[in-house]
Amino acid sequence: ELSEEQKAEINEAFHLFDLDKDRMIDYHELKVAMKALGFDVPKSELLHILRDHGTPSRLFITQDSFTSIMTQKILDRNPLEEISRAFDLFAGVAGGIGDGQDAKIAIDDLRRVAKELGETLEEEELRAMIDEFDIDNDG
Numbered sequence: 001e002l003s004e005e006q007k008a009e010i011n012e013a014f015h016l017f018d019l020d021k022d023r024m025i026d027y028h029e030l031k032v033a034m035k036a037l038g039f040d041v042p043k044s045e046l047l048h049i050l051r052d053h054g055t056p057s058r059l060f061i062t063q064d065s066f067t068s069i070m071t072q073k074i075l076d077r078n079p080l081e082e083i084s085r086a087f088d089l090f091a092g093v094a095g096g097i098g099d100g101q102d103a104k105i106a107i108d109d110l111r112r113v114a115k116e117l118g119e120t121l122e123e124e125e126l127r128a129m130i131d132e133f134d135i136d137n138d139g
Contacts, residue, residue: 002071002074002075006074007067007071009037010037010066010067010070010071010074011063011067013033013036013037013070014033014063014066014067016033016036017029017030017032017033017036018063023062023063024055024060024061024062024063025060025061025066026058026059026060027046027047027050027059030046030049030050030061030066031046033066034046034070034073037070037073037074039070039073047059049061049069053065053068053069087103087105088103089113090105090109090110090113091103091104091105091109092109092112104138105130106130106139107126107127107130107139110126110129110130111126114126
């Protein structure tokens with residue numbers, strides 16, 4: 001079962017991308033909402049979702065359908081793959097910054113991710129994060 005936080009994220013994504021506030025989302029709104037929740041879905045799958053769960057005459061889905069679809073997608077995630085993907089993003093591997101071999105998250109990586117997220121963290125805070133988890137003291 002989803003946590004309350006995950007349920008809130010699904011609800012927030014729907015309301016954020018229901019641009020015309022008609023309590024239904026179309027193809028483009030669905031694509032962006034799913035991407036915001038971490039699912040980069042190909043066009044064919046989006047169209048399949050809209051055909052299977054949409055309203056009969058138009059390709060829109062309701063909030064209930066969206067919630068049901070996203071709940072199942074989140075529950076189907078492989079936690080180890082998610083952790084690996086998150087690590088790669090922090091270590092710069094996913095963006096081609098590193099090569100993936102012996103990848104480590106360094107202070108420069110934390111600084112980059114914080115900047116990308118619009119977070120303003122002091123150098124001491126970044127250093128504390130590294131120090132907390134740097135088991136072999138290599139920075």
